[in-house]
Amino acid sequence: METSSLLPPILLTLRLAAATTFILLLIGTPLAWWLTRSRGHLKPAIEAVVALPLVLPPTVLGFYLLIALGPRGVIGGPWLAATGDTLTFSFAGLVIGSVIYSLPFVVQPLQTAFTAVGEELLEAAATLRASPWDRFISIVLPSARRSFTIAATLGFAHTVGEFGVVLMIGGNIPGKTQVLSIAIYDRVETLHYDEAHALAAGLLLFSFVALLMVYGLSRGARRGFPP
């Protein structure tokens, strides 16, 4: 078995998961905060959209993304005009797909944590002269720090484990769009079972450790351990 052929999909997957998690935290934090504070009619609709990837087959999501990201799609068209590159079958396209696919895994734990902070503490902070932005930075973020770790871990792990969406919009280009899960599928198809075993076992172990961390952290959060 050749380790050199295993390394590119592993590195690509880690890069994709890291970029996706970073963007998800940037987008997911204000989105989760808005969902926590909003009392409007739009809130349930946005919540449903955020949760869609949990119930849709990845192929459905992947199919629409393929159209949207394509050279004549609503996102792919302008992107092509601006950068001269197509989004489909590219790393940037994979990141966009993964962000949408893993969105609920980041937004939902954050929304739960933000809700748990409670209006009472924010009111107290307001009477102590903290502006709304100051309250978010000084009260909400530190109170939710455990949930940020949980959200980031879940977002990262879920991105590492994705298959359908990536296959639809990225295909199977070694070194460019061939991520771990696709590499395993590829090795099995070509009957390289030893390589498939190595990748599959590694992914299994990684996922278990990530979930162990998440559940360990949520148990700590429930017991209200001091930091």
Place this chain on the structure above:
Amino acid sequence: MTTATAPARMNLRLRIWRGDFALTVEESFPAAGIIALFGPSGAGKTTLLRCLAGLERAAEGLLSLGSVTWQDEARRLFVPPHRRRVGMVFQEPRLFDHLNARANLEYGLKRTPVAEQGLSFDEVVTALDLAALLDRMPHQLSGGERQRVALGRALLTCPQLLLLDEPFAPLDRARKDAILIFLAQLPARFGMPIIFVSHTLDDVIQLADYLILQEAGRISGHGPLTEMLKRLDLSLAQRDDAGTVIEATVTSHDDHYHLTTVSFAGRYLTISRLARPIGEKLRLHIHARDVSLTLQAPAGTTILNVLPCRITAIAPADNPAQVLVMLESAGQALLARVTRKSCDQLGLSPGLTVYAQVKSVALAV
């Protein structure tokens, strides 16, 4: 500061609906000293404080303190809570769980411009006895300790108005007395009026200079505490713990019988030995239920305190068997609750001179 000149006035015009609860207030009162907002639960006291703090926005409202306007819906003006310089201590401590006691105390202080700061960190820590708690997290503090930290946290922002929503409930008696004495001197020192909500009349009498009586979403009366306690037309006089406040001076101590004598305008009262120096001024709280009346100066009674009084008013009590008799003794008011039968048999009427036997005298601060 407001202490040198006439006190600023607080103007309130509010109309707020919450389900089947409505709060309607249209009042103006001096914002000075310690003001008690008193009334039964459900009267809307907390809602009124929340409007003052900016945590609720009344649909129709005008709120101002002196020259500062916080809300004027006619001009669509609403100053948010963090720009109001109003401190608030809630019924629950509401400490920030991720910060220790010291960081909780410093939270508001750090956000207060130096020019607006008043009390120093060390003074608040000493007054509220917090030194041993500073490094502890909120979950390591008892209920009373948390409430003391919450009070210190609000005091350190040195607000123009301090709102206390029944914060004394979790404090033990001795601690509460010490804190009330500390709070009592703040309005004069910093021009910081304090409005506190209570439904314990004893707390009100101990602390307040001014009383706002709130009932069923309305303000049913307001005025200086001693004046309010003299009014028989208010529901205050009907309470089981109704009474008046007498201001007196410590005159002498009797170590043999363990008694202290206090006096006002040549009248004397003997009470249990107090650890107060001679010459100190006291507020004494005399409950109406502890006062009985005789037409002649009583002889052979176990009651030490007998004051000659003149009846100023008589009003029926809620209990049809009783009447309320307002008395005046050397310029101080005394309230007696007696049976209607005794009132008729003794022929009590305004202007008559009687003797009030006082069974017990409670000490306010």
